[in-house]
Amino acid sequence: MSKGGGNMTMKQAIVAGIDFGTQGLKVGLFTVAGKLVWKGERSYPTVYPHAGQAEQNPQHWWKALREVLAEAASVLPLSQIEGIGVCATSSTVLVVDEAGTPQTPALMWMDKRAVAQAQTINEKEEPIVKDILRYSGGKVSEEWMVAKALYLKENGYLLPGRKVVEQLDWINFKLTNRWVASQCNAVCKWNYRDGEGFSPAFFKAIDLPEYREFWPEEVIPVGSQVGVVTEGAAVELGLSAGIPVFQGGIDAHIGMLGVGAVDSGIMSLVMGTSFVHLVHAEEPVFHEGLWGPYENPILPDKWLIEGGQLSCGSLTTWFLQQFYPHVPAEQLYRVYDELLAEAARIAPGSEGLVMMDSWQGNRTPYRNPHATGSLVGLTLAHTRYHIFRAILEATAYGTRNIISTFEETDVPITRIIACGGGTKNALWMQILSDVTGLVIETLEETEAGSKGAAILASYGLGHYLTLADAAKALAEKGHVYTPQPDAHRAYDRYFTTYLDLHKALFPIMKELIVT
Template sequence: MGELLLGMDIGTYSSKGVLVRPDGTIVKSATVPHTMDIPHPGWAEQDADGVWWHDVLELCHELIDGDPVRGNDVAAVALSAIGPCLLPLDSVGRPLRKGILYGVDTRAMNEIDELAERLGEDAVMRHSGMAFTSQAIGPKILWLQHHEPEVWARTDKLHTASSYLVYRLTGEHVMDRHTASHYMPLIDIHALEWNDALGSRLAGQDLLPRLGWSDEQAGVVSAAAADATGLAPGTPVAVGAVDALSEAISAGVTKPGDLMIMYGSSTFFILIEETPHPDPRVWTTAGAFKDQYALAAGMSTTGSLTRWFRDQFARDLPQDSAYQELFDGARRVPPGAEGLLLLPYFSGERTPINDPLAKGVLAGLTLSHTRDHLYRSVLEGIALGIRHNLETFQAIGIPIKRVMAVGGGAQSAMWPQIVSDAGHVRQHLPRITIGASYGDAYLAGLCAGLVEPGSIGSWNPPQVSIHPNEDHYPLYDERYRQYQTLYQATREVVHELGTTADDRHPSAAK
């Protein structure tokens, strides 16, 4: 084997791969775009082979093309992917349906209520460390049993996106503990092992992959996977992680008090801690490494909201420069968007309100407002949602020592600045901004023993700091108060609208 480390990340709308030397130097990178299926309002799915595995093959073929990299130049592989997802496999490892995605998929609302009532909310919190939300997999397993019994009858294994890809590479059924934390109530958050002590009887342990830490070896590349990918047979493959956790690792968020804000299709937060502090507003999970925990949180539609805005209201702009022109236009609008206020709940909302029936709301429109005002209100609404999550972490009592901003949205100087101003927070951007696939390469290095634990700081030190503009504090403090008031004032109406639009039973909107 050579010394190159291969990291691959399967995201919501694209997949990225990178080859890295053990000192962190990037040799080669590639990106493959794809789409997300929304077959019904509130549903979100992707094809496990047609998207996830297809993208792995495409990335391998682009990165390991023999010029100059060959398969035996790769020392180890690590993968991350969107998660937590639910993918049932049959007895020979074939997907039985498309993968049901993470918290943006809100189909299991009735099942959330059913499990919470059956098991008791307090008991669930004690056992699993978090409350049932659209991010939880247990209710989605129950949904599968209720609505697709023929699929459930054939289910032999339950996987998430990253664990399925590890299985395709190695033939091993293994899942990282961070992702598994969301398979509640099937896991004990304190022991970090599968344990159905609550008696939910959702799934026997024979259906669940074994658990591992993100930097541990899951297996090695099989002969069949080697033929498909160009990797050498026997190449070590790490357990890997969910994409947000690998993104945090890529930016050096590995020590207690480190917080990542990921500006992606959704905004994700990971705050590293030494011991669990369960709170129903956020998610208590395992960290990437042994004896480490994390408080995680996530907004549902942030980067996907800016993409929606571009696709629907900026069709006249050149595709390759549309975002830049939108940001330039929003920059000409003063803070506060001249009276506009947006709730960015276009796919429901995850933390901290955990309301899958929430909807987007734009308040304050007049005939004088332009597209520039609207886009500015989108950026500010997301920033206020980020502040809501940051204040929730602080209310739980976990000190935030350092904030690292990562993801595609962090590459625009304007958007993180609005977040810093609205949230009263200083942010740091790392030198290398490739993201989760870079964190995966680091995990591959740990798995192969080619990098030292804790060395990610030398791989990717902070390079830029974003200081909040205190002159904007009073305006954004007032907007934040109005933001919270607007949600409470419109909640009942948008629930009713959503119930009608989605043809859901009225009891789901409580």
């Protein structure tokens, strides 16, 4: 299997960056010089069987890829594609049989049914457990692969011959017929240590000693070659057999490459269904309110520190679904334009309306799976537009809280580069800048996941010496948002209220949990 760094000829090869996100698939075809040639997308549904649960059908992912590539083929010959990179959500976990056929729905990253298993792991007193968890912020999350794998074991899903894999692993298998895990996912979500691998003592201590039986045997770095597109996959997708497929990772993390956030101190702010805040560091930084430090998950010799919000873009989606169910999907853009125009007329603070954004729990800095949402300050004078603006402000308050947590460490944040679908919303971006009091940059190409996956393929094919070189060369700047002093001062007061609400309402929220 090849790795990047060979042929440095800058020919205009076409590479495909494939990004499986929460709400849908995005595919970008780029030249290896970073020029976008074509892009397309398809949505797929998420099912919420019970409170705190979220599932998808893996076959919907593959169908979406087939449809998008068929659309691309009507524009240019897919035979021009010389390399493929893939990124996906994490930890979106499914059980498969020996042939790779899904035996369960995929438990989405936001699924919280492994809360008890995560708590069990976090309460272990064995020194090996404490040592391993030290590199994941002192705890595992109920979202992660390890807790979900333990849940699946305890509920009888791990039968002989089955595997427990992530969305990325399954897609790579469908393309290449090889089970290979990503070092990015394994380090960040599977308690894997670069250079040391998995600790048998750790997994024995947490009652998962048989992990080797059902996980992919090999863990390879981001940018390494997974395999090549098989004859079967080529026929299904309309591709040429033999195209190299290069290892990706978590969509938000690969997005760091897409925005060029490869130097220490640059925060990559990924604005999608959830928000993810990622910063590279030269040395490990330990803080109980942040995830990590993760050792070399994306770049060699770079530690990664992570923060995140669970409910962001999903809140605006919920708002449209609940307030505008009668509007056809193809007409919703007009509704959205109206919402933005009306919300922009409302003063900072939504006239005394403050929302908590923890509708699916709080990831950073409180790590509270029992947290839910709240909307405080409602009066008969408030309208749907106030509520919509309060949603945008709530996510900005959450981001400010996370940035404040980063500032408690020795990692200086020198720049913030935002990417993802949320950056298309100029009002949201200005609110983020006003609430945080920071300059926020965006990119010309907003979908950093597919761009980052394409960068992986460009590097893997040998057009760049390092991943960092490729990322810096191909990132393109877009708009810059600067905080407005008056708005920032107004938001200081509301941010204090936002923090106070967490202290007051978290205990009540736990009592309200429906089991």
